[in-house]
Amino acid sequence: METPYPISIVPTKTRIGWIGIGVMGAAMATRLLAAGYSVAIYARSPSKALDLQSKGASLVNSASELxxxxxxxxxxxxxxxxxxxxxxxxxxxxxxxxxxxxxxxTxxxxxxxxxxxFAAARAKGCWAVxxxxxxxxxxxxxxxxxIFGGxxxxxxxxxxxxxxxxxxxxxxxxxxxxxSCKIANQIAIGGNLMGLSEGLVFAERAGLDVKQFVEAVRGGAAGSMAMELFGERMIERDFRPGGFAEYMVKDLGMGVDVVEEGEDVERIVVLPGAALAKQLFxxxxxxxxxxxxxxGLISVVQRLNGKLLGCGCARVRRRHWC
Incomplete structure (x- = not known):
């Protein structure tokens, strides 16, 4: 395969463009800036690009210009x-x-x-990943x-x-x-988050110290990256987003809502756990x-168990059903 350019990717020569500077995108663009790459940004709300501009990014007026x-x-x-x-x-x-x-x-x-x-890019002599x-x-x-490369x-x-x-x-x-790999990933993490949420709610209802519970099981078969990333956040009611819950509905939907007109029946997969996770999100x-x-999925399990919570989110300053 002939690569897009005859030279290697190097910070001093390769020009990077970026669209999407939310929680994830801003952090990723920052990583490339820190690595020495020239980064240009298109943002529908230019004010959101100020932090990246302060780190050396430039701003353009449209995706086409980018x-x-x-x-x-x-x-x-x-x-x-x-x-x-x-x-x-x-x-x-x-x-x-x-x-x-x-x-x-991404x-x-x-x-x-x-x-x-991919097809549209190739028709123009470009590439898409x-x-x-x-x-x-x-x-x-x-x-x-x-990163799942296709x-x-x-x-x-x-x-x-x-x-x-x-x-x-x-x-x-x-x-x-x-x-497709990311959808499968989300199906797996959705099941992990359901299990972790229910385990924490059960442990608390059983009278256990939930932090001690996590410490006790994290080295065993119940331990997971979901527990490492989110266990303490769940306990502390820290629901600040790394990824929005509403996006999880979208991602799981692409896995369970595949039955469309003309859909190849061989591609249909029955995913009861993913369907339940989608309902909860x-x-x-x-x-x-x-x-x-x-x-924040734990909040749904807690609601189902009739628990009034004090939430640690910045959005709310009072006790509420969260």
């Missing part, structure tokens, strides 16, 4: 519709991307859209994200210097496979807590 001044453009936005708008629609990245340019979508998006973007990530705000900040294997390998600044990339297959959204972190 593509024109970048060799590689990363996207980390909320929904597949946002990806489509920023990449494929009028004034999107593909309109301005120069031949040989690369789009790296959003949790739909596999079919990733394949559509779907590379969603896992690890939350802590992983993004510390450069320890798990697309051309040679291009994913060529991008490795950038991925190494963000975490560890695993090539998982052709276009769309990165997104949907309950969070219905409760007005969609902007909480995914660790």
């Amino acid at each position: 593509a024109q001044v970048s060799d590689i453009v990363f996207t980390m936005v909320g929904h597949p519709s946002d990806v489509r708008q920023n990449v494929l629609e009028k004034n999107g990245l593909l309109q301005g991307l120069n031949p040989g340019g690369v789009i790296v979508d 959003t949790s998006s739909h596999p079919d859209l990733a394949r559509e973007i 779907d590379a969603p990530v896992s690890g939350g705000d802590i992983g993004a900040r510390d450069g320890k994200l798990a 697309g051309d294997a040679g291009v994913v390998k060529w991008l490795s210097p950038l991925f190494e600044a963000l975490g560890k990339v695993t090539y998982v297959g052709e276009a769309g496979c990165g997104q 949907s309950a969070m959204v219905a409760n007005g807590d969609g902007k909480f972190g995914t660790q």
Whole structure:
């Protein structure tokens, strides 16, 4: 496979573009700036880019303009519709991307859209990689994200210097496979969060010290990365987001809501646990807590058990059902 450029990716020459500067995106862009790369940003709300600008990033006026001044453009936005708008629609990245340019979508998006973007990029002599990530705000900040690379294997390998600044990339297959891997990841973490939430609620109801409970079981079979990342946050009612609960509804939905008109029956998978997890995260959204972190799932289990809680979130300054 011929790589997009005959030279290696190096901070002094490779121009990076970035769209999506929320909790995750801002931390990831900061990692690339710290590694010495030139980073340009397009933001619908320019005021949100001030912190990154203070670290050396530049700001442009549109996605198309961003593509024109970048060799590689990363996207980390909320929904597949946002990806489509920023990449494929009028004034999107593909309109301005120069031949040989690369789009790296780190959003949790739909596999079919990733394949559509890959085909559209190749038709223009460009490349596209779907590379969603896992690890939350802590992983993004510390450069320890798990990255699921889908697309051309040679291009994913060529991008490795950038991925190494963000975490560890695993090539998982052709276009769309990165997104499928992320959906499977979310199915697994959704089940972990359900189990952790119920374990903590049961332990407290049984009269255990919940911090002692976590310490006792974390080295055994019940221990998990979910427990390490979120156990203390759940206990302290710290629901500040690394990833929004409402996005978990989206991600799980892409796994369980696959029965569409004309869908290949061989692709339909029965996922009862994921369906239940989606219902519980949907309950969070219905409760007005969609902007909480995914660790806030424990609030739904506590509500089901009739417990009035004092929440540690900045949004609320009183005791409430959270």
